[in-house]
Amino acid sequence: MAAFCAMRIELENLEGGKSDFAHVYQPEELNPVDERVQLTEPAAVTGKVRLSGNEVFVNGHVETRAQVECDRCLKTVELPVSADFALEYITGAEYEANSGAAELTEAEMSVSVFDGEVIDVDEVVKEQILLAVPTRMLCREDCKGICPECGTDLNAGECKCVKDDIDPRWAALKNLT
Ligand SMILES: [Zn+2]
Ligand SMILES: [Zn+2]
Incomplete structure (x- = not known):
C-alpha cells in the first residue's frame, strides 16, 4: 500500500x-x-x-x-x-x-x-x-524580510522600491518651491 x-x-x-x-x-x-x-x-x-x-x-x-x-x-x-x-x-x-x-x-x-x-x-x-x-x-x-514590491532580500541591501515610496513626497515638495 x-x-x-x-x-x-x-x-x-x-x-x-x-x-x-x-x-x-x-x-x-x-x-x-x-x-x-x-x-x-x-x-x-x-x-x-x-x-x-x-x-x-x-x-x-x-x-x-x-x-x-x-x-x-x-x-x-x-x-x-x-x-x-x-x-x-x-x-x-x-x-x-x-x-x-x-x-x-x-x-x-x-x-x-x-x-x-x-x-x-x-x-x-x-x-x-x-x-x-x-x-x-x-x-x-533582526531579519529585515523581503520587499513586498520586488522581492529583494532586504538583508542583502535596500531595493529601489523603498526609495521610490519616499521620492513622490519629496518630488511634491519640490514642485511647491
Ligand atoms: Zn529571514
Ligand atoms: Zn523592492
Missing part, C-alpha cells in the same frame, strides 16, 4: 502488555512533515508502549534536523529537533463513557482518542517534530 513501511504498534500483539520500539525514519518517509517543515536528516525515535486496562501510555524520544522557512524572508533555516514525549491514549468508547459522566480534568484533556487497536508511530513522530519546531521562525532576530 504505502511506498514506505509505516511503523505501527498493534496492541493485540503486545507481549505482556508492553513493548519497546526504535526506528530510524529516512527524511523522505516523513516529508513534508507539514507545509512549513521538512526533515533534512533521518529521524531516530525510541520509546516504550505500555497497555493498562483501556489506556495506552507511549513514552519516547525523537531526534532529527529540520528546515523551516524564515517568516520574514523565506530563507531556509535549519535547526536541530530533540523532543521527549509522554502520551496517553484511550479508546473512543472509553472517552465517551467518561466525558458524559464528569468534567474532564486538565490531564484527561490531553489524552488522545484512538481506535483501541493500533498506535500509529509515524503520526506520533510527525506531531512531536511539529511541536518541537517554533511556530515563529526567523533566520536572525
Whole structure:
C-alpha cells in the first residue's frame, strides 16, 4: 500500500502488555512533515508502549534536523529537533463513557482518542517534530524580510522600491518651491 513501511504498534500483539520500539525514519518517509517543515536528516525515535486496562501510555524520544522557512524572508533555516514525549491514549468508547459522566480534568484533556487497536508511530513522530519546531521562525532576530514590491532580500541591501515610496513626497515638495 504505502511506498514506505509505516511503523505501527498493534496492541493485540503486545507481549505482556508492553513493548519497546526504535526506528530510524529516512527524511523522505516523513516529508513534508507539514507545509512549513521538512526533515533534512533521518529521524531516530525510541520509546516504550505500555497497555493498562483501556489506556495506552507511549513514552519516547525523537531526534532529527529540520528546515523551516524564515517568516520574514523565506530563507531556509535549519535547526536541530530533540523532543521527549509522554502520551496517553484511550479508546473512543472509553472517552465517551467518561466525558458524559464528569468534567474532564486538565490531564484527561490531553489524552488522545484512538481506535483501541493500533498506535500509529509515524503520526506520533510527525506531531512531536511539529511541536518541537517554533511556530515563529526567523533566520536572525533582526531579519529585515523581503520587499513586498520586488522581492529583494532586504538583508542583502535596500531595493529601489523603498526609495521610490519616499521620492513622490519629496518630488511634491519640490514642485511647491
Ligand atoms: Zn529571514
Ligand atoms: Zn523592492
